[in-house]
Amino acid sequence: MGDPKFSRRKYTRPSHPWDGPRIQEEKEIIKKYGMKNKRELWKVKDFLRRYRRIARNLQARMLNKEAQAEKEKEQLLKSLFRMGLLGEKSDLNDVLALGLEAVLARRLQTLVHLKGLSYTPGQARQLIIHGHISLKGKKMTIPGYLVMRGEDEQIAYRATSPYTSEMHPMRPKPAMARELEIATADTAPKPVEGTPPPAAPQPAKPAKEEEKAPADLNVAPGGEK
Numbered sequence: 001m002g003d004p005k006f007s008r009r010k011y012t013r014p015s016h017p018w019d020g021p022r023i024q025e026e027k028e029i030i031k032k033y034g035m036k037n038k039r040e041l042w043k044v045k046d047f048l049r050r051y052r053r054i055a056r057n058l059q060a061r062m063l064n065k066e067a068q069a070e071k072e073k074e075q076l077l078k079s080l081f082r083m084g085l086l087g088e089k090s091d092l093n094d095v096l097a098l099g100l101e102a103v104l105a106r107r108l109q110t111l112v113h114l115k116g117l118s119y120t121p122g123q124a125r126q127l128i129i130h131g132h133i134s135l136k137g138k139k140m141t142i143p144g145y146l147v148m149r150g151e152d153e154q155i156a157y158r159a160t161s162p163y164t165s166e167m168h169p170m171r172p173k174p175a176m177a178r179e180l181e182i183a184t185a186d187t188a189p190k191p192v193e194g195t196p197p198p199a200a201p202q203p204a205k206p207a208k209e210e211e212k213a214p215a216d217l218n219v220a221p222g223g224e225k
Contacts, residue, residue: 010043010046011039011042011043011045011046012042012045012046012049013042014042026038026041029041029100029101029104032121033104033107033109033110033121034109034113034120034121034122034124034125035109036125036143040144043144044100044103044104044144045100047103048098048100048103051076051080051095051098052095052096052098054076054095055076055092055095055096056096058072058073058076058092059092073092076092076095077090077091077092077095080095080098081149082148082149083106083146083148083149084106084147084148084149084152085098085102085103085106086098103146106146106147107143107144107145107146107147108128108133108135108140108142108143108144108145108146108147108155109121109124109125109128109143109144110124111147111152111155112124112127112128112133112155115152115155116172116174117133117155117156117157117163117172118172119172123170124143125143127163128140128141128142128143129141129143131158131161132157132158132161132163133155133156133157133158133161134155134156134157134158134159135147135151135154135155136151136154137154137159139158
């Protein structure tokens with residue numbers, strides 16, 4: 001079992017660390033879903049790998065017509081259905097066909113962004129870590145939490161969060177307000193091609209001092225010439 005104070009690593013590093021196509025693919029996924037580092041992505045890959053291994057073992061045992069394998073199959077499919085990863089009428093082949101992005105789409109961070117509570121996935125992560133998001137009325141601070149089926153509608157701002165105010169400057173605007181801004185920007189007059197831009201106003205020049213007449217050197221101190 002090991003010492004409970006020292007938890008085991010929950011991910012497996014790639015066997016070929018300098019695989020160029022894999023590195024590029026991981027960078028794109030991390031950017032798309034606003035993940036912190038590659039370890040979070042590797043945890044999801046291990047999650048999928050574990051369920052695929054269970055599905056393959058069950059398929060082999062069901063060929064031998066084991067009654068226990070049939071029970072474990074139903075338990076596996078129900079578990080993945082509760083997670084929102086499979087439909088009701090799924091089988092083991094659907095488990096093997098599960099993709100990486102199907103799991104990433106069920107992360108709390110992704111759903112917070114898709115519900116319009118943040119501008120970007122990165123902001124969604126910040127809101128969760130700082131305790132501004134609640135799930136079923138409870139504070140959630142784990143961006144990688146897999147939201148169960150039926151919990152999607154219970155994701156909201158925490159009651160004590162300043163984001164509950166619609167006037168908060170960092171809170172995304174409602175969809176209607178965003179659509180109005182886009183429509184306003186589209187209907188704004190655009191400059192005609194080939195027309196030079198308007199000249200910038202020239203700064204006002206300071207008024208020149210009036211030229212003083214040269215003093216007459218022949219004038220006497222008393223005013224007489």
